[in-house]
Amino acid sequence: MTAPNIAAAIEAMSHLEVDTKPASVKTKSRDFFWYSPVLKDRLDGLVADFVVSPRNEAEVIEVLKICYEHDVPVTTRGAGTGNYGQAIPLAGGCVLHLNLMNAVKEIHPGRTIVEPGCLLKDIDAATKEHSGQEIRLFSSTWATATIGGFIAGGSGGVGGVRWGGLRDVGNIIRLRVVTMEAEPRVLEITGEELHRVSHAYGTNGIITEIEIPLAPAYDWVELFLSFKDFTEALTYCYDLVGCDGMLIKLATVFEAPIAKDYFQRVAPYVEADDVVVALMVAPHAMSGFQTFSARYDGADVIYRSDDHDWARHPGHVFEYAWNHTTLRALKVDPSITYLQVGYGTDDPISLVNKMREMFSPEVLQHVEVTRQGGRVGMGGLSLVKFSDEARLDEIVALHEAEGAMIFNPHRYTLEEGGRQSTDERQLEFKREADPKGLLNPGKMIAWDDPDWGYDQMYAYPGLRKAAE
């Protein structure tokens, strides 16, 4: 890359919402990468030179045009709740903050059209109010995260038990994307091409409009159940998700003593050896839920949101699931980190159990049940007691050796956090949409070093720390 002309870029954006105050630029240069001690070591202290918050697509185009002209790197952020360092500006430059582009533009039966900076919870509020609808999938950071960040930086979450993941056909309808060129183009992206820019960390285009499907909104009954036996809890959830007539939105299993040790408001109601299950069940499915649960001797409902006597409301149960589990553990024990594990659909219960036998309590199982390719599958956001990087790498390798796929959250590149191989569609589109390589530099190995062998953690040579 040519050296950026930061001053000229800022000057050219004087009519836009630009922030150059060091404290707030620093804040807006961070995301939740610190869930990982490895990323914390690598990414702490990285800051942009300035932040710009466009109010609409025309201003996005202006920003990209100016930054292109002055060779300024552009890292896009929503709320910065990602955990892979997606929104960290590795090479300084501009943070493109989409917080002002937060309109819900259209709502129709089964779909909505929104701007990327809209909070997930605000979309739900608008669509529920409008026509009793809600988004299918959301991250556990629903209350604070943006839809653009979720789509560009996430893979799935709550609702995955019914709808699968964001990559599955039908879960994103259309993305409108601006390219990083001398004359930025605006592209409408649908179909197979969605994979070019969804989950690409903003490395190959800026999403300015999103069309996603909606599901009916219900007053979900949120539940905690306790079990004494881990396998029974897993089996219970697996079977429940296999009940095609039962409408549920979340099924999560926490190995003991996760709930007792890390879930402050749940702890008074469980013992250290309690395996806890979190569920969201449609109100009209509660009768079926009772029927189903009575088949499992060990299932004990300790909390349901529509009928409980807990002294302190625990909040949404989904704020204990997905990566909120890690967050809660981290707050109690800063040495906790996590791994993202794919247990697949063939025999996930056995594979989870094998990992538990190999690693508990160094690694505690936190399992999310989801639909995967039409079958019931499991994924883990396992809690890991961190000792050092070598041991963490060893744990990763041992998982992979047993057939448990790792999406490594201790890496900041798309490839290392994914399948450790070049995504040709994303790379090809970056060549077309970001010829200077200015979008979120350092996040796509294939762009920087096509021959990278993945034998060690990639270290982007352009890392630019604040103090440097």
Place this chain on the structure above:
Amino acid sequence: MTAPNIAAAIEAMSHLEVDTKPASVKTKSRDFFWYSPVLKDRLDGLVADFVVSPRNEAEVIEVLKICYEHDVPVTTRGAGTGNYGQAIPLAGGCVLHLNLMNAVKEIHPGRTIVEPGCLLKDIDAATKEHSGQEIRLFSSTWATATIGGFIAGGSGGVGGVRWGGLRDVGNIIRLRVVTMEAEPRVLEITGEELHRVSHAYGTNGIITEIEIPLAPAYDWVELFLSFKDFTEALTYCYDLVGCDGMLIKLATVFEAPIAKDYFQRVAPYVEADDVVVALMVAPHAMSGFQTFSARYDGADVIYRSDDHDWARHPGHVFEYAWNHTTLRALKVDPSITYLQVGYGTDDPISLVNKMREMFSPEVLQHVEVTRQGGRVGMGGLSLVKFSDEARLDEIVALHEAEGAMIFNPHRYTLEEGGRQSTDERQLEFKREADPKGLLNPGKMIAWDDPDWGYDQMYAYPGLRKAAE
């Protein structure tokens, strides 16, 4: 059974809506058993002595009390669209016609409470109008069939591709049932006990109120596709249903030349060797549908309800599927009958293909893709060119020998049309709710002959033909 006192019963019901006119009693004593040449041979000409149409539950109780007192058999009917002779009064007596109990009583988010005589299409009209909702599951006789008949005599249908079958937990919430005793009781039945009376042909209680879940109503796009290769069409549908992010309501495969020979309004648009697929896709899933379909070279959309130039509207595509396929074939070739086949979820495509190799064209494959226990499965309503009963039995046996389960639609008993074994829950409840055995006599073998060995077709000894 003690000999019934028909005259006394009719006398006691003089204040009710009673029909004794021979022509209309004959009509109301029939259902669609004639899809089966075997049942036609056995059941043709059977008639009740009279028909009574209660206006409400209190009148149902009155009818049952009177019939109990006078030992009059009671066979309950909705619209009489069943194909297993469910509504045929084998021993004469009273036909309890629920056509006047057709109110939609309550509609809530995700559920409705209705009377049993309500037409499926009328529930949909009311719930759609009220709050954009519709029933999850319905038979292809949606336009004419009642919800009570569907639940008491059916097992599933359109929507099964998403929600599984009626027996699956969550697809029926509650049934209100009146018993056949000296003092009839009214029972609220939920949970595991639902299996006592759902799909029991009214042999052990009369359903007077039904609570079922609802799904969001969409303006489903109805499609026909053609393929040149049968296996590709099966695979296409299997994979499509496995797309968790794609909201569809029907996926049906018709072996060639079913569409050309039997689907009059489709025939001009297909060749004799065209395998045809019928689909219902949510409008907001059409973009995903295009993406998915483009992956299959052989998939050719020949009709979509929202955009077509067919000279004659083909009607609802679901009126080509499920048992409407058989109906359409029968109208063209009266020698056609059918079998109901379960291909399961393990390797249904191979099993369907094996049956096709063994029997085509004597048996033509008509396959419905459904969810079964959390997995994608297939069932068949295969078209059979009927020669004689011995060959039909042989075809059944050959299916079973290969692991394809047969739900034999050429039998009028619950057991023979099901799993050929006593359903202890249904039997036990009949002992309790119908001590005189007056409800739909002859339909539950276990009641009549507990030691029946299923080595031949059961022949109810109480059969009473009109002329006798």
